[in-house]
Amino acid sequence: MMAARTSRGSQRSRSEAERARLYAARTAWHQKLQRRRMRDTVLACIVGGLIVVGAVVSQTVHAQVTAPAPTPSHAPATPAATTPAVPSPDPTQTPGE
Secondary structure (H helix, E strand, O other): OOOOOHHHHHHHHHHHHHHHHHHHHHHHHHHHHHHHHHHHHHHHHHHHHHHHHHHHHHHHHHHOOOOOOOOOOOOOOOOOOOOOOOOOOOOOOOOOO
């Protein structure tokens, strides 16, 4: 006896079912890939932001710790450096001494 051949209808339905299964698998894979990319992007933004904030804080602390001593903007006037505006009279003997 000869093996019975499958009908065209059942062969077509199997082919369509296989195509639908492959399409669903590709769609699920693509959606999973999009979710992973979104997660990676958000994570990269958060880590990058933390690095920038850390660098700014580090530089601020470093600048405060290693700040040079303040210097006066002008030299202070010393009494020896100033000249009297009115010359003082020479000491003289007063009458009666």
